[in-house]
Amino acid sequence: MPTNAEVAATFREIADLLDVLGETFKPEAYRRAARSIESLSEPLGAVEARGELRTIPGVGEAIAEKIRELLSTGTIAYRDRLLHEVPPGLLEIVRLPGLGPKTARRFWVELGIEGPAELRAAIEAGRLDGVKGFGPKKIAQIRAALAPPAGTAPSPRRPIEEVYPIAVGLVEALRRDAPVRAVEIAGSFRRGQETVGDLDVLATSAEPERVFDAFSKLPEIREVRLRGGTKETVVLSNGLQVDLRVVEPDAFGAALQYFTGSKDHNVALRTLARDRGLKINEYGVFRGETRIAGRTEAEVYATLGLAWIPPELRVDRGEIALAGAGTLPTLVTAADLVADLHVHLPADAAPADLDGLRDAARAQQLELVGVVAGGIGPDGRAVDLAAAVRARLRELGKDRPRLVAVEELATGAAPGDAGSGAYRLLRADAGPPPTGDGPTARGLVHLGTGGRPDGALLPWFAWAASRHLPIEVGPGPDRLDSNGARAALEAHAALLVPRSLRGGPLDPTGPVALAFARRAGARPQDVGNARPERRATGRAGPTR
């Protein structure tokens, strides 16, 4: 059975084919459905089995029928028919940078070109010279797109944890080198999406030209792609594209809202504005010619009668209705997190390292730290802290913030007596949930989604929920991403949000984990290491 990602890719292909055929609104309808399907927290097969395909935003009867056809037969007859109609090579032309469906269609209809090879031959034979709309620069651009120099291939989406230190570094550099007042990263990075295609940086300044000058000179920048009066696009030496926009302070909130997206959220918002006789763009909210909001995001939402919506929820899956009714969930924040239960120390750690750890915990206002003192380390090998460290750990355990020993056990390991105040990490690396241990086991589950088929974790969620074990969320293959976290919450399991206690300001683990939890809609009471008084579920907190 095809995965959700494969179904989405099929619909995107149909959209491209329809584009080339000159269809106007259908392609966007298929792309919208593809985006919705990708953000589902469970396999499409499960939705279909409940007869709820039509509840997916952007999925109507026609697309629902095509999903059923794809799930049961592995193909869609409509797609095959389109592929018969449109030469497959045209899809490659459409996907070249700077070219789109209109141009590809003209090549096909006017010049009989059906693929990249024919296009290249046509250019070399001079067949494009003198054709309306194709001047020398455009032809050179197409030639470059057809034969990209090594290392300039379009960069794929990257994990957000990989982009995080780059983004933090760019913001710091701009604050240091450029005359900016405010700087924020918008886009999918701000929404805490698992992967990031490019970075959207937004700044306010009285001197945009000087900001662009300073930005262009940053050492990590390989190439300036384009530069206008309000925006500049560059490519970093690692291939990541960064768009910098500079706006006036009165428009900062509107621009931040606009460039944070998501696209579907913005479309829904602007449709709502239009229905109320208003217009929203990146410069503000307008009634006629008059700007009535724009300085802050909250102001923009307020003009539409909406509460401010956290970026992580801006996906057009009902959050606008909730904001209108004032019933948005109160999402967990960094200030709610009072424990980090999963801190690894190196094998050669000294007692003094624990004091440093406690200082870091105090600085982050944590009340409890779980130090992995035995069991299986991050590299899969056995870890055992020195006796002196263990002794110091016992001493420190009496003071605040408390440090307690934590043990990591492999899947299905028999739960030993971890002792009072100790916590157990259960690594669920493979296979079904264990059956041998009792419901009294305390700890957390370190549960990876990496490489698993959709839905393979569902039994684990129920297992963890029944034992009040929170499941760790965050970047990397051993933690839940936001889709996994949402499914866990739906199964009434609690989450555990790690902090970056030993990492510096560039460590993505804590911030990214928090973003994933928030994307899943987690409230403080859904999080096992949030303040106990705000928590309803999860028992990994301090023993009292």
Next chain:
DNA sequence: GCCGTTTTCGGCCCGACTGTTTTCAGTCG
């Protein structure tokens, strides 16, 4: 093809930038 606290039909976000243009088309986000 989807969708509806004005709609089951008639709409479908909006602007920057580039290149080729004399007022605009295409692409991109």
